[in-house]
Each structure stands twice: as C-alpha cells, then as structure tokens.
Amino acid sequence: MSAFPAPPLVDIRDLSVSFPQHDGVVQAVRGVTLHVDTGESIGIVGESGSGKSVSCMAVLRLLRSPPARIEATALSLGGVDMISADNRQIADTRGRVAAMIFQDPMTAFDPVFTIGQQIVETIRVHRAVSKAEARSEAQTLLTRVEIRNPASILDSFPHQLSGGMLQRAMIAMALSCRPQILFADEPTTALDVTVQAQILQLIKQLQAEFGMGLIMVTHDLGVVAETVDRVVVMYGGKVMEQAPVQDIFDSPAHPYTRALLASMPGQGGGRQRLIEIPGASPNPANPPTGCPFHPRCTLADAQCAAAMPAMSQTGPSRQAACWKLA
Amino acid sequence: MIPFILRRLFSVSVTFVIVSILIFTMMHSIPGGPFDAGDMPLPPEVRARLNERYGLDQSLVTQYINYMGGVLRFDFGIPFQSPGETVLELLGRAWVPSLVLGGLGVLIGTPLGILLGIAAALRRNTWIDYLASAVATLGLTIPVFVTSMIMILVFAVWLNWVPASGWGAPDKWILPIAAYATIPMATYARYTRSAMLDTLNKPFVTVLRAKGLSETRIIYQHVLRNSAIPMVTVFLPMFIGTATGSIFVEAIFRVPGLGAYFVSSIRTRDYPLEMALMLMLTVMFCLAYLISDILYAWLNPRIRAGGRKG
Ligand SMILES: Nc1ncnc2c1ncn2[C@@H]1O[C@H](COP(=O)(O)OP(=O)(O)O)[C@@H](O)[C@H]1O
Numbered sequence: 001m002s003a004f005p006a007p008p009l010v011d012i013r014d015l016s017v018s019f020p021q022h023d024g025v026v027q028a029v030r031g032v033t034l035h036v037d038t039g040e041s042i043g044i045v046g047e048s049g050s051g052k053s054v055s056c057m058a059v060l061r062l063l064r065s066p067p068a069r070i071e072a073t074a075l076s077l078g079g080v081d082m083i084s085a086d087n088r089q090i091a092d093t094r095g096r097v098a099a100m101i102f103q104d105p106m107t108a109f110d111p112v113f114t115i116g117q118q119i120v121e122t123i124r125v126h127r128a129v130s131k132a133e134a135r136s137e138a139q140t141l142l143t144r145v146e147i148r149n150p151a152s153i154l155d156s157f158p159h160q161l162s163g164g165m166l167q168r169a170m171i172a173m174a175l176s177c178r179p180q181i182l183f184a185d186e187p188t189t190a191l192d193v194t195v196q197a198q199i200l201q202l203i204k205q206l207q208a209e210f211g212m213g214l215i216m217v218t219h220d221l222g223v224v225a226e227t228v229d230r231v232v233v234m235y236g237g238k239v240m241e242q243a244p245v246q247d248i249f250d251s252p253a254h255p256y257t258r259a260l261l262a263s264m265p266g267q268g269g270g271r272q273r274l275i276e277i278p279g280a281s282p283n284p285a286n287p288p289t290g291c292p293f294h295p296r297c298t299l300a301d302a303q304c305a306a307a308m309p310a311m312s313q314t315g316p317s318r319q320a321a322c323w324k325l326a
Numbered sequence: 327m328i329p330f331i332l333r334r335l336f337s338v339s340v341t342f343v344i345v346s347i348l349i350f351t352m353m354h355s356i357p358g359g360p361f362d363a364g365d366m367p368l369p370p371e372v373r374a375r376l377n378e379r380y381g382l383d384q385s386l387v388t389q390y391i392n393y394m395g396g397v398l399r400f401d402f403g404i405p406f407q408s409p410g411e412t413v414l415e416l417l418g419r420a421w422v423p424s425l426v427l428g429g430l431g432v433l434i435g436t437p438l439g440i441l442l443g444i445a446a447a448l449r450r451n452t453w454i455d456y457l458a459s460a461v462a463t464l465g466l467t468i469p470v471f472v473t474s475m476i477m478i479l480v481f482a483v484w485l486n487w488v489p490a491s492g493w494g495a496p497d498k499w500i501l502p503i504a505a506y507a508t509i510p511m512a513t514y515a516r517y518t519r520s521a522m523l524d525t526l527n528k529p530f531v532t533v534l535r536a537k538g539l540s541e542t543r544i545i546y547q548h549v550l551r552n553s554a555i556p557m558v559t560v561f562l563p564m565f566i567g568t569a570t571g572s573i574f575v576e577a578i579f580r581v582p583g584l585g586a587y588f589v590s591s592i593r594t595r596d597y598p599l600e601m602a603l604m605l606m607l608t609v610m611f612c613l614a615y616l617i618s619d620i621l622y623a624w625l626n627p628r629i630r631a632g633g634r635k636g
C-alpha cells in the first residue's frame with residue numbers, strides 16, 4: 001500500500017440529473033455517490049426507472065445537455081474531470097478510458113457499415129495504426145469474444161447477425177481500445193435466455209483478463225450474483241444500500257434490497273414466477289418526501305415519510321440508508 | 327447488384343409499354359379529331375382523305391402498332407400544328423430551354439435545400455432552423471406560379487435588377503431558374519431536416535459517441551449516409567413536381583420550351599406531338615424511378631447484401 005492511495009477509477013459524488021419538461025422537472029438521479037477502484041467490478045441494481053442508465057450516461061456525458069441538467073461535486077473517469085472537460089477531451093476519454101455496451105445490440109450498430117468497418121473505425125479514432133493492422137486486431141478481438149468465424153463476421157452487416165452474435169461483436173468493439181472501465185447497461189436483457197449466461201460469463205472472464213473495472217447495470221439480482229464484487233442498490237434516483245455481493249445475498253440490510261431478493265425467481269422455495277414488489281415505483285417528476293421507498297415499505301413510519309436517512313456504515317465495507325436498520 | 331439492375335430495367339420497360347398504351351387510348355378517346363376544328367369546317371371528303379392519309383381511319387390497335395413501330399425508329403410523325411417539320415425536329419428545338427431551365431434549377435435548388443436541411447437539423451431551434459422551416463413551408467404551400475409572380479414583381483419591376491421575361495440572353499435566365507429552383511430547394515430542405523433528426527435519434531448514434539468519435543465525424547461519416555436512404559425516396563415525387571412545375575414557370579416567364587406544347591397539343595388533338603411529349607415524360611419518370619431504386623439499394627445494405635450469415 002502506497003502512502004498516497006490512487007484516486008478511484010470512477011469517482012461520482014453527489015450526482016443529480018434532472019430533465020426539465022413543460023409540466024415539471026423529472027428528477028432521474030438525486031444525489032448518487034459511488035466509486036469503482038482499478039480492476040473492481042460493481043453491479044448497479046434496481047427496478048426499471050430507478051436512474052441506473054441515466055447515472056452511467058451522465059458520467060460519460062452522453063446525455064444531451066440541455067435539456068439534461070447535470071450537477072455533481074465530483075464526476076471523474078480515470079482522473080479526467082468529466083464536468084469541466086471540453087468536447088475534445090470528452091471524446092478522447094470515451095472508448096479509451098471508459099467504454100460502454102448497451103441493452104439492445106440489434107440497434108447499436110450503424111446499419112450501413114460492416115462490423116469490421118465499425119471496429120476498425122473505433123481503433124483508429126484512438127490509436128495511430130494502419131487499416132490493415134486495425135483489421136487484424138479486430139479479427140483477434142472477435143476470436144477473444146469466442147466468435148468462431150471472425151473473418152466472415154467482420155465482413156457482415158449488422159442485419160445479417162443474431163442478437164447474441166452482435167452483442168459479442170459489441171463487446172469486442174468496446175474492448176478494442178483497452179478501456180480501464182467497462183459500463184455494461186443491461187447487456188443481456190434483450191437476448192435469448194440461452195445466450196444470456198454465455199454473455200455474462202464472457203464479460204466476467206474478459207474483465208479479469210483485461211484487468212479492467214466493470215459497472216454492470218441490471219434490474220436482475222441474478223445477473224450480479226455471478227459477475228461482480230460489490231453491489232449498489234438504487235431506488236428512486238438514490239442509492240439505498242451498497243455491500244459486497246455475498247453480503248447482499250446473505251444479510252441484506254435495507255428493506256428494499258430484501259424486497260428485491262424476495263422477488264427473484266427461484267428464490268424462496270424455487271418459484272419460477274417473478275413476484276412483483278407490491279406498489280408502484282415513484283413518479284420521478286413528483287417523488288415522495290423522505291425515503292423514496294416508504295410508500296411501499298412494510299416497516300415505514302412517520303419518520304420515513306418526513307426525512308431521507310443518511311448513509312450509515314452497517315459493516316466494515318458496507319453502507320445502507322434506512323431509519324429501520326437493525 | 328447487376329441482376330438487381332437488370333430486373334429493375336425489365337420491370338421499368340413493362341411499365342413503359344403499359345403507360346404508352348394507356349396514354350394512346352386516352353388521347354384517342356377525347357371526343358373530336360384534329361381536322362374538325364370550329365371556325366373553318368373542312369368538307370367531309372377532304373376530312374376523310376386527311377384522316378386516311380394520317381391513318382386515323384384505321385382501328386386503334388393498328389394505329390398503336392404502326393405508331394410504336396415508328397417510335398422504335400425515332401419516327402414520331404409530323405406535328406399537326408406545325409407541319410413544316412417533324413415532331414423530332416420540333417422537340418429538338420424546344421427542349422433546349424426546358425433542359426437549361428429544369429437542369430440548372432434542380433442542380434442549384436437541390437444542394438441548397440440539402441445544405442439548408444442539414445444546417446437546420448444541426449442547429450435546431452436557432453434562426454437557421456426557423457429560416458429553413460419558413461423556406462420549406464412557403465415553398466411547399468405556395469404554388470410555383472405565385473412564387474414566380476412575386477419574384478417578377480420584386481426583382482424585375484421594383485428593383486429592376488433583371489428582365490421580367492424572355493429567354494434570349496443569359497440575364498433573362500436568372501429569374502425563371504430561381505423560381506424553378508424553389509421547388510427542389512423547399513422539398514429537400516424539409517426532407518433533409520427530418521431525415522437527419524430521425525437518424526440523430528437512433529440508438530447507434532449514442533454508441534458512436536460512446537466510442538469516442540467526434541461529432542463532426544459522426545455527422546459526416548454516419549448520419550448523412552443513413553439519412554440519404556429515406557431521402558432517395560423523395561427524389562421521384564420531387565422530380566414529378568418539378569416537371570409539372572416547369573409548365574407554369576415556362577408560361578409565366580415566356581420561356582420557349584416544351585411546356586406550352588403540352589397544353590396546345592391537347593387542345594388541337596395534335597396526337598403525334600402530344601404522344602411524343604407524354605412518352606418523353608414517361609421515359610423520364612421511368613429513369614427517375616430506376617435511378618432512385620438503384621441508389622436506394624446501393625445505399626442500403628439490407629437490400630444490397632441479402633440475408634444472415636453468422
Ligand atoms: N431524456 C430523458 N428525458 C426525460 N426523462 C428521462 C430521460 N431519460 C430518462 N428519463 C427518466 O429518468 C428516470 C430514470 O431513467 P433510467 O436511468 O433510464 O432508469 P433505469 O434505472 O431503468 O435505467 C425514468 O423515470 C425515465 O423516465
């Protein structure tokens with residue numbers, strides 16, 4: 001351990017993102033703090049609409065702003081301050097420091113260029129290599145993502161490939177500039193169940209091989225169980241709990257985390273049907289006062305409706321924000 | 327790509343034959359004939375002899391076959407309204423002004439419209455966007471003969487910069503070409519803008535940004551190319567719009583082109599000239615259709631490259 005600890009690879013402090021609309025302001029993210037260390041993998045878990053994607057897009061500055069309003073006391077990637085960076089620095093950071101893969105691989109590629117052209121383009125934006133070199137690198141990358149006929153896939157157009165194949169190509173493209181951190185936003189949600197496990201396995205394996213950080217965004221706790229070291233649970237634009245993955249499953253501290261676990265298929269007696277948490281998620285244009293989960297929480301009382309609890313330490317390396325912590 | 331073009335060529339030829347039959351039948355089913363004009367009625371025997379001489383007494387099928395046989399040898403007959411020359415000679419004389427007017431109008435109006443549309447899409451809700459919208463809306467809603475008259479009033483009558491009409495010297499070309507150019511300009515300004523905005527909202531553009539491409543590169547390398555695909559489909563209606571618009575523009579600016587003959591040859595039942603004009607227009611439409619089809623396939627790998635491989 002050096003005397004000066006390295007700054008975290010991803011450093012997000014008190015991030016808020018809102019979208020002004022004619023009938024009010026959508027508060028998508030309300031004060032999120034999280035960090036990822038070099039080589040660490042974290043999962044961001046929460047129901048749809050909890051602000052997971054918007055948080056990631058905000059860090060990479062992928063939200064059009066205006067309309068998006070982004071505020072944070074820190075927002076940095078690999079030491080680059082993404083708030084003060086100019087367009088050139090932002091473009092230079094994307095792909096090289098931090099890469100991102102998205103939910104729907106079928107719409108993620110430009111339909112008029114081949115897969116090869118799009119990977120080669122990515123490589124050559126960040127590194128001065130010839131087209132031929134970039135192409136042979138692209139072919140090697142396709143082999144790394146376990147594509148068996150890389151040369152023919154390089155010359156295919158997106159519409160000629162299956163979703164699973166495209167998501168592999170997408171991963172190869174994201175890795176082409178050796179990023180220090182990979183954002184994966186629901187990378188398996190749009191895929192066939194049979195392919196989902198393979199893709200997760202692949203991401204986990206490549207993360208270890210490349211020694212990069214990983215942020216795995218998902219609404220499904222089952223996805224993070226196998227792939228990450230630490231889990232951040234989000235709800236209503238806020239972080240509810242964060243803990244090492246094993247602790248989340250063994251001793252969830254927050255009532256929302258417990259509700260999420262109970263709704264997992266296969267949990268509690270091998271039920272296969274997804275059990276919804278009773279109640280609806282909060283309206284981001286008019287969030288409830290206090291803790292956003294209190295209207296659906298079985299433990300909630302007047303205090304929960306009045307004020308949002310602060311994050312408190314619930315173990316050596318875990319925190320939760322709840323008035324009812326045991 | 328070659329078999330695709332050949333297939334299209336074949337279907338376009340079939341279309342051409344069908345349209346030619348339709349036009350021929352319609353022309354000949356308008357009541358009256360070229361030689362029964364009002365003020366100086368011909369004696370019936372003379373009329374019969376003229377009809378016989380021009381084959382007008384034969385069955386429609388025979389007339390059509392004879393006519394198309396001539397067309398294949400570029401023999402379109404003699405125009406009734408100007409018997410001193412062949413139809414081909416008349417067309418050869420009159421189509422030059424039409425071509426200059428139409429060609430320059432499209433060549434100037436199209437790139438201007440596309441540039442305006444791109445600028446509007448990239449600078450949304452700024453003055454340039456509002457200007458482009460105004461140009462597009464005015465250009466598409468005000469008929470071209472009104473635009474033409476406003477232009478004559480402003481630039482010829484009030485400002486006295488250019489002559490109001492005629493065709494002899496190039497300074498007389500300016501106003502009609504400008505009036506004519508407003509049609510493709512308005513059409514392309516509107517469609518370029520909406521095609522660009524459509525493409526900019528596609529998820530793959532976010533992926534391109536996430537890869538670290540600059541905004542300039544994203545626009546020129548990806549967005550323009552994708553936006554060109556829907557714009558190709560505008561080409562044909564725009565072409566028809568400009569072709570019919572030319573009849574008005576030529577009439578207002580007294581350009582000695584083909585426009586006037588479309589009307590006069592219907593009024594005088596001038597079958598040979600009208601048929602030749604209509605066939606020429608049909609060939610042009612078929613070519614426009616063929617070109618936009620080929621462009622569409624060439625730009626769009628989903629049509630060009632076929633099915634799945636992986
Ligand atoms: N561009 C936008 N404009 C307005 N509201 C948005 C926009 N993007 C996201 N939101 C809203 O922000 C909230 C959080 O969205 P998101 O981060 O996508 O949720 P998720 O956790 O499912 O990824 C949602 O209520 C969504 O409707």
Ligand SMILES: [Mg+2]
Pocket residue numbers: 052053054185186
């Ligand atoms: Mg999401």
